[in-house]
Amino acid sequence: MDAVLKELAKLEKIQTFNMNGSVDPKTGKPSNLSGALDSLLQSLQELKQQVEAGDSLDIPQEITKLIQDKKKDVDDKQKEIHSSLNKLGKAIDKKFPEPVPAYHEMFTSSEAAKALERTVLNHFMRTGQFASANVLHEDSGIEVDPYQQAQLSEMYNILQALDGNDVTPALRWVELNRAFLKIRASSLEFHLYRSHYLRLLTTADSPLPALTYLRSFPPEIRTAHEQEFFRLTTSLAYFPLSKLASSPYADLTNPALHSDLRQAFAREYCAHLGLSKQLPLRVVGDIGGRGALAKIEKGRRVMRENKNEWSQSNELPTEIPVPPENRYHSIFACPVSKEQATETNPPMMMTCGHVVSKDSLERLKKPQHYTRVKCPYCPTESFANNSLRVYF
Known part of the structure; x- marks a missing residue:
């Protein structure tokens, strides 16, 4: 998929309609179609201002020259768009050489249609797209569990706080559900405390705030993670960050210690609600969209041509490649x-x-x-x- 995504990014860059940065700083020419059109409008406005100011200009000649110069930029960008579209199509054909199988019309019954709409609605809520979920709820009339909606809204708010380096809401939820996390042998609470401690250690002007926060770790956290807690304590000897990065505790400066908290918290929160840690709609898209449907169609075609279909059991001897995270x-x-x-x-x-x-x-x-x-x-x-x- 890398080649397809690369060509798609090029096409998006050429077609981006963005007023900022529409001129390439290296060549001085518009970097996309929007920039070429904006440049033409700006030049016409400047010409109009000169006429209104009383400058003696040959208006028809100036306008003709201006339009011809700018038209070339627009035509060049149009050619780039068509070229990029052709390359994108070739990349898609190369990645998916087999056609997508044609099935009978699905989700025709009211029960199947409602199940599909409910799946999409739950996907919107789990990804924080509550405005889209509300619109779908109003249009489809699907019943929404108010408790689950409130819980998912709380999870999304906590995830937003984690994105802003605020672990307080997450720690508040962990304290309320400590018994559940203990059954799962989860180390989420320690990781939250560690993340905040490391931010204090690497951003404060002195090690005192980090030391004070380290002393506030709950006793059960210190006991359960005694070895890691000892490393956090001794890392104070390498303050500031420049020394810590070249010390035996350099792994504590890894940004993943903070960025992984979002996924870890979402996993524990969804487990508490009885939801899967992965989004069902995304799993189906990843497996089917990464070539599973094309492989199934190819297997059917080959068996049909060889006249050895498994008509009685309706099975295919086809191995479907799946990503490692989907090997359950x-x-x-x-x-x-x-x-x-x-x-x-x-x-x-x-x-x-x-x-x-x-x-x-x-x-x-x-x-x-x-x-x-x-x-x-x-x-x-x-x-x-x-x-x-x-x-x-």
Whole structure:
């Protein structure tokens, strides 16, 4: 998708209608179509002011020359737009060589249409687009859970506060739901305290504010994260930021320690509401839009041409690539037995790094040395049975 996004960005830049920065500072010419038109209007206004001021000008000749010069800039930008559109089309065709499959008309029943509208409405609310959600609610008449809407609105307000480096609302919510976070073994509260402490340490003129805030950490946080809390305390010795960045505590200056808070908080908040950590509509778009539909259509076409459709079971022997974040189950096939791992037959890894299923591992044990196993991929090595561990 990088090539497609690159060409789309170029096209957007050329077609951007923005009064600011419409002239390229390097060439002095308009950087987009809007800039070329703005330049023409500005030149005409300047010419009008000169005429009104009494300057002796050959008006028809001046206007003709002005329009011809500016028309060239407009034509150049139009050519760039058409060229960019052609490149974008070629990039899309190259990325998606197979056509999107044609299905029968879907969401025709009232129940299916309502389900789709409800999914879109929930997507709007979870992404903070409450104005769009209200419009869809009024147009479709879908019932909205007032409690869930209020909760999602609160989550969005807290996320906005985190974007502004304010952890107070998030900490207030964490204190009210500490029991829930404890069950999940979540370290969100410590990460919030750590983020604010590090901001004080790296922005204040003295280490005193950071030290004072460090002492305000709740006792249970200090106990649960004793090692990390000790590192935060000893990092005071490397104040200011210039020393901290070149110290053994340089990892504490990583901006990800602050930017990751938004995603971590949203994950815990949604879990508390019983919602998935990922947006369902976005997951469907990512999987289907990244080539799944095209691969399914290609598989159907190939099987149809070879006349070996699985008409009875309506299945396709097609592997669909999905992003790592959408792989929800670990799948392991033992290279020895060719069987898929299960809870009762989990994958096991030996000290050499090779992995086999537990049943295969039992069969690989040496009869004369029950406590030792012969790895089928390392013929010169032999490993003790107690050196094995569950891989997943």
